[in-house]
Amino acid sequence: MIRPEAAAVLMRWREAIIGLALALGGAWLLLTSGGLGYLFGLALVLLGGFLGFSGVRHARFRAETEAPGVVEVDEGRITYLGPVMGGSAALDDLTQVVFRRSSTGEAFWRLSQDSGQPLYIPEGAHGSEILLDALAPLPGFDGGAMVRAVQTRTPTTIIVWSRQGRAALT
Template sequence: MIRPEVRAALARWQEVLAGVAVVALGLYWALFTGGGLLHWIGWLVCLAGGAWIVAGVQRARFHQGNGGPGVVQVVERRVSYFGPLNGGIVDLEAMSSLVLDPSGKPPHWVLRAPGQQPLHIPLTAKGADQLFDAFASLPGIQTEHMLRHMEGTSPGPVVIWRTQGAQNPAIRLH
């Protein structure tokens, strides 16, 4: 009944829409219930809905689509990628850097960890949306910086995050 592209857009922005509904409920309670405890709870619900909207907008901006090669899984702070040509596993605690490489087709993340080959994950791989929460948990990462570079057209690889002790590694083609 709903066209596939409309269904995909609604799915992408579903957290924002839910946040808007929560804010509307909070405003109703805060403005039209006549005061009392429900009035103050309504304002708290508005704040929670606003936070949900902000998080939803960030997740929607992170989403780059589906249909890319491979499958991503994030389980207990371990990122796994299984692709048609390569794959691997990287623990978030062991990561030394996160690089966005827009020069690939499709653009991809490069996860580096000492003693391991870099793990290249396409932004459009199935399950790549799970990476937002995984990357957001990295200490000191700036999510707005990451989202801005995902939307931009940088000609080459961009270091999104690096551990405090990591040196500037040479970025190689292969």
């Protein structure tokens, strides 16, 4: 039986662990075989490296706390379904992405858009880790800035992304 704390850590870092295992398996094939096995090992090392890098970013981005609600992404539209508030925002309409952590430790994302009210998403909402990949197509988006924003533990407001040439609605 595995302790719940250990299971939570393994689940958080699962992609990075799988990437490391693939890279190690590929390295073993590179060192012990030739020909087709060598090429397969090289492919595994590359795939494992990519998955490991992506897994570390996602693990650092995942929230340690839980908040009510569910985040969904479908065809360029981010939707938050919460018990009290909710809404949706299209990627093409976004003007600004802001991360805010209050003095009580509660954190949320504010997605400002051209039309309508901003969309507020709690950091720990189920599926909120998908925001890192969902916002990646935005022009000039820096995923590292998003990860660094989540890593801050002090009360702060960080503008993670802003569309050039458009004013953000507050």
